[in-house]
Amino acid sequence: MSLARVHNFAISLDGFGTGEGQSREAPFGHAGERLHQWMFKTRFWHDMIGKPGGSSGIDDAFARQFNPGIGAEIMGAGKYGFPGWHEDPEWKGWWGPNPPFHTPTFILTHHTRPPIEMEGGTTFHFLDASPAEALEAARKAAEGQDVRIGGGATVVREFLAARLIDHMHVVVAPILLGRGVRLWDELEDLEKDYDIEATSSPSGVTHLTFTRAGG
């Protein structure tokens, strides 16, 4: 069974998955990199950017669930690019020639364009589709493996609202952003569908895992 999984999705204490004022210069708006400091310190991240060292405790253990078993990713247009990226025919995402996905990667957008093949196994596909339709396409591309729902907050929330997420790992960072895009809006009683575990880390963040109840 191919699962739909969320990993390393960070929010502030007040529930924002990204800040306000996103732009080409500020991908996370006024949040900057503050939601992801916990990850930059892990061995998982150090390995990825080719830097020695990094922590190997609980933050690392969770962070490195990101890749194994994943055969495709779905992300929102707001993760793929700055507001207005679709007017730039040369835009190929934030990640340089070799993006960290290494699978077919589906971008949900009303501004579709032909697929872009990148180095390292990532191909960007542009899809104007509902969450359920996108998941069906991504599952086909994943060839039996799982599909990662990559964010941003709006996309994760829409997949949760459509009851399409099987496993979710959310990281609560001890900061208050005050404004931005909320993860939790309109998800009353979500806990009834999931077994939820909270694990606080010495780094200050709390890892929340949602596993579909009885799944």
Add this chain to the structure above:
Amino acid sequence: MSLARVHNFAISLDGFGTGEGQSREAPFGHAGERLHQWMFKTRFWHDMIGKPGGSSGIDDAFARQFNPGIGAEIMGAGKYGFPGWHEDPEWKGWWGPNPPFHTPTFILTHHTRPPIEMEGGTTFHFLDASPAEALEAARKAAEGQDVRIGGGATVVREFLAARLIDHMHVVVAPILLGRGVRLWDELEDLEKDYDIEATSSPSGVTHLTFTRAGG
């Protein structure tokens, strides 16, 4: 130095300190008692209601910080009574003849009335005042001891916004209420004033403590 402290203040994952639709029959609205299940299982709570047993782990250790060193409480009108309580001259709070405060207790309300002396040391004082003014009055009544800011969410948020809280214990319960009164609104960058610790409990809740930085 007399501190302003918050204890055992529970919120949902999506940040609501109480539900929607509060009434005489439903003090927490559609949230019911779900935010406080963690506390009912502690030895602290069992002791308070004269029942044997109860847990003595981390939830209990935090819960019983509620009383020691407290000389007065401040609460909002929404904690003291249902919407419209001020039209009932006989209303004396939810807690029966012997409320669990045992100190002077200040109710912030535009509908003031003369003080009400209850059993067990609780006296209700009704005050139409700003947070800073109320804290000054409560500190005087506390005679050198600390003042507990008792809630609800609106009152805790106002005291936080006015930078009047020295110590805060918030309990995040693994439920999503979807609607109600939010604790965290308009508190951008609050973390800069505090050392924040997160401690997850086997019961499923996460305890957050805010201690004024350098305090």
